[in-house]
Structure formats: C-alpha cells, structure tokens
Amino acid sequence: MGIFVVDGISWSHSRALLRPSFDRTNVADLSQLEGFMQIFFSKINESPQQPFTHSRVVELQELFQRLTMDSSTNFLFGKPIGALTSKKFTLGNGEMTFDQAFDIAQHGLAMRAPLSSFYWLYNGREFRKACLTARTQAAVYVSHTLKKLSLAEKKAEKEGLDKKYVFLEELAEQTQDPQVLQDQVLSVMLAGRDTTAALLSWTFLCLAKNPEVFKKLRAEISVVVGVDENARLPTQAELRSMQYLRWIIQEVLRLYPPVAINARRALHPTTLPYGGGPDGNSPISIRKGERVAYSTFSLHRRTEVYGPDAQEFRPERWGEEALRKVGWSWLPFNGGPRICIGQQMALTHASYFIARMMQVYKEITLQDSSSVDDAYDTKLVMASGRGVHVLLS
Structure with a gap:
C-alpha cells in the first residue's frame, strides 16, 4: 500500500523508500518543464481573442490541471500522458483515458474520506472502473520500467549513455516488487498533481484581483531573468532568489491551502x-x-497570528518581523515527521510555471467582475469553485 494509508514500520519503510527520489538535485532539472510550457502557451493562443484587443479569454484552472498532469507523469513515469495535447491514453477499449480515470478515482476518494470506517459504502461502478484503469496503466509503466532495468540495459548505462532522471526507475533500484512500485507511484501522483495545479490557479486568481502585486512581481522577474523579448529561462537558483515570488506563493498557500x-x-x-x-x-x-x-x-486565517487583515491577500506580510517564526501556524505541507517530502519539487515547479507566465504576459484581469468573491470546490484538494476565467495580454 502507498505511504498515505500506512502507519508504524510500514510508513517508515515507505518514507525511506521515497525520500532519496526527492533529493533536491533530482528536482532541480527544469529543462523538461519548458517543453510543457510551450504546449501550455500554444493552448492559450488557441483561446478566443477579445474583440479589438490582443487579450485572450482563458480558463486557467483546467489548463493548469492538464499541465501538472503531464509534468508529474513525466517526472514519475519518464513520459507524459498527453493531457495538454488531448491525446487519448487508454487501455485500448477507448472508454476512459488515464487522466479521466485518475480524476474520477480522486473524486471517489474525496467522497469516501468523510465516511471514515464506512468508506466502503461509496463503491459505485464508475469509481471501481476508474480505479482499475489507473492501476492497470500504472502497472504497465511498472512492468516497462522493470524490463528496462535489466542487466543488459544497466550495462549499457555504465558504458556512458545519458540517463534521464525518472522517479519510477530510481524507485525500482531499491525494490523490484511491482505492487509496491505501483502503490507508491500512484500515491505520489495523488499528492502532487492537483495540489500544484490548485496553487497555480489560486495564484493567478489573486494576481488578477491585485494588479499592483502583479506589477511588482513582474518587475522582480524582469530584473532577475528578463521579460518579453529579453526573457531567458530561469534557473532554480534564480527562482530561489526571487523574494517577492516566494512571498506570493507563501501567501497563496496561507489563504488557499490545497x-x-x-x-x-x-x-x-x-x-x-x-x-x-x-x-x-x-x-x-x-x-x-x-x-x-x-x-x-x-x-491560516487566525487574526492572533496573522493580524487583523488575516483574510486579505497581502504578500508583504511575509517580510515582517511578526512572521519570522510562524512555525506550526503555517502548514500547507503538514509538519513533523510526516511533512511533505515533495515540498521542494512542488515549490520549484510552481515557481518556474509562474515565472514563465509572468515573462510572457503583461496583464491579467478577471473576465467577469462577479468572480471577485471566492468560491470553493473542496474535495481532496481545494480548487476554485468558479475556475479561473481571466483575460491575458
């Protein structure tokens, strides 16, 4: 079973098994993310154009979910499932794609969570089929990986062939149990895909509502890595140096923890x-x-911790002395022994996607003024109940 459904020795074993794969050096390679960003930008350019302007009408939340599905499956399996390009990735019956199955299964898990020990009461046909589809496809990747790590291919790698980092392959170096590999990789995807998409969605919703914050962030990015025709791809070190970007991400995670x-x-x-x-x-x-x-x-909204304006989006609070030691009052990644081991990867990927968006677009505004008030779609991950309908120019 995956790391999120075990305790004691089993949990310790899972944690030790997964931790090396999330080493900082393993998540620092940003080169593969740019390919997905280029497809992402092309999808935005296919969106309807506002009359008499250069603005595009875009629903970012769905696009971010597709973006993070491809980037996460590429990291985990070594290849994306094609969510951004809408390619079908089925078991051959044409009925359900992997990303569709994953979404349906995740919705079912959210329905089961409040039932606690009576989770089995929610067990409809579509949910069972989605779980089977996701598991079967994960098993295909596991089988392929185990074959790839045969003695012959290991010998070829030792002879100097470049090896792309793949989470599943690194995990398979530690255990060749197909069930363990399948359970762990699906658990990691469950934890990382929609949470990062939610962070990105809420970030751009906040930026659309707060144009002064948008301008300040774009100015910082312009100084560090340039914007428009002067833009160059940011490195991880440059992303980490952007203080205001870090404050914005911390503030979004405070107000809208996934x-x-x-x-x-x-x-x-x-x-x-x-x-x-x-x-x-x-x-x-x-x-x-x-x-x-x-x-x-x-x-995260307690006034005794964050002040009388705790309900407001104000990234500058993270530069104030009062929040130097916020400790257990800020827990988007949990805390203690079970703190999220994918925290560094999530922050790195989100920072890269945000920075690249800011380099390309000069303005972001809400498409509909009625969407100023927040609406929540809370399942396993808290998403925007109205999506993120904006104008990008």
Missing part, C-alpha cells in the same frame, strides 16, 4: 494541550483510535 482539512487518528491515549473547557484553554483527552480533524484553512 489540503484545507486534514485528520489524524490516535495510536495511543493522549491529550491535546488546549482547546477544551469553557475558555478553550484546557487540555482535551484523546482516546486510542479517536480521529482528530483539523482545518488548515481556518488555522
């Missing part, structure tokens, strides 16, 4: 230090097996 609600179950009897009693300052007793749910969304 995983807005999470839960843990007590392995032993314990207590929470406060939250009980009439004033909320007394300990709370937690019995073994009890489930404790918590809202990251609410935590």
Whole structure:
C-alpha cells in the first residue's frame, strides 16, 4: 500500500523508500518543464481573442490541471500522458483515458474520506472502473520500467549513455516488487498533481484581483531573468532568489491551502494541550483510535497570528518581523515527521510555471467582475469553485 494509508514500520519503510527520489538535485532539472510550457502557451493562443484587443479569454484552472498532469507523469513515469495535447491514453477499449480515470478515482476518494470506517459504502461502478484503469496503466509503466532495468540495459548505462532522471526507475533500484512500485507511484501522483495545479490557479486568481502585486512581481522577474523579448529561462537558483515570488506563493498557500482539512487518528491515549473547557484553554483527552480533524484553512486565517487583515491577500506580510517564526501556524505541507517530502519539487515547479507566465504576459484581469468573491470546490484538494476565467495580454 502507498505511504498515505500506512502507519508504524510500514510508513517508515515507505518514507525511506521515497525520500532519496526527492533529493533536491533530482528536482532541480527544469529543462523538461519548458517543453510543457510551450504546449501550455500554444493552448492559450488557441483561446478566443477579445474583440479589438490582443487579450485572450482563458480558463486557467483546467489548463493548469492538464499541465501538472503531464509534468508529474513525466517526472514519475519518464513520459507524459498527453493531457495538454488531448491525446487519448487508454487501455485500448477507448472508454476512459488515464487522466479521466485518475480524476474520477480522486473524486471517489474525496467522497469516501468523510465516511471514515464506512468508506466502503461509496463503491459505485464508475469509481471501481476508474480505479482499475489507473492501476492497470500504472502497472504497465511498472512492468516497462522493470524490463528496462535489466542487466543488459544497466550495462549499457555504465558504458556512458545519458540517463534521464525518472522517479519510477530510481524507485525500482531499491525494490523490484511491482505492487509496491505501483502503490507508491500512484500515491505520489495523488499528492502532487492537483495540489500544484490548485496553487497555480489560486495564484493567478489573486494576481488578477491585485494588479499592483502583479506589477511588482513582474518587475522582480524582469530584473532577475528578463521579460518579453529579453526573457531567458530561469534557473532554480534564480527562482530561489526571487523574494517577492516566494512571498506570493507563501501567501497563496496561507489563504488557499490545497489540503484545507486534514485528520489524524490516535495510536495511543493522549491529550491535546488546549482547546477544551469553557475558555478553550484546557487540555482535551484523546482516546486510542479517536480521529482528530483539523482545518488548515481556518488555522491560516487566525487574526492572533496573522493580524487583523488575516483574510486579505497581502504578500508583504511575509517580510515582517511578526512572521519570522510562524512555525506550526503555517502548514500547507503538514509538519513533523510526516511533512511533505515533495515540498521542494512542488515549490520549484510552481515557481518556474509562474515565472514563465509572468515573462510572457503583461496583464491579467478577471473576465467577469462577479468572480471577485471566492468560491470553493473542496474535495481532496481545494480548487476554485468558479475556475479561473481571466483575460491575458
């Protein structure tokens, strides 16, 4: 089983198995992302053009989901599934593509989550078929990878052939158990694909609502890597040097954490230090097996931590002394031993995609003024309930 559904020794083994594949040097290669960005830009250019202007009418959220599906499958499997180019990637029956199956299966998991121990009550035919499709296709990649890592090909690699980094291949160097490989790679995709798409979607929704922030960010990117005809592809070091970009991403993750609600179950009897009693300052007793749910969304908007303007989008707050040691009050990647091991990859990829968009487009505005107020589509990942309908020019 994957890392997110096991505890104890099994979890420790999964964590140790996956951690080396997320080493910083393994996620620093940005060259492959640019190919997906070029397809992404071409899809925007196919969008309707606003009359008498050069602006394109675009729904970015769906495009970002397709972008991150291709970039994540390329990282995990060594090749994209073609979500951006709308190529069908089926089992041969023509009924369901891998990305469609993945979306349906993920929706089903979101429906099962509140049912807790009664998750099995949600088990419809479409959900079962989607799970089978996703697992079967993952098994195809696993089988191909194990064959590729045969002794003959390992010998060829040692003779000097360039080797592209592929997550599944690195994982297969540590275990050749097909079921383990399949479970782990699907778990990583589940954790990383829609969360990054949600971060990108909320970021550009915030930039469209806050033109002064957009201008300030574009000015920073212009200084570091140039924009328009002077633009050059950013390196990871250059992305990390962009302070205002980092503040914007932190602020978006604060207001719109991809995983807005999470839960843990007590392995032993314990207590929470406060939250009980009439004033909320007394300990709370937690019995073994009890489930404790918590809202990251609410935590990130507490005025006692983030000030009276906690509900507002203001990236500059991250440069203020009050947030130098925010600690456990900012948890978009969770914390402690189970902190997200893909955090660096998610931030690097999101930073690259944002920077490239800012290099190409001079303005972004909301297509419909009625979309100023937020709407939430909260399943496993919190997306915008209205999408991200904007004008790009």
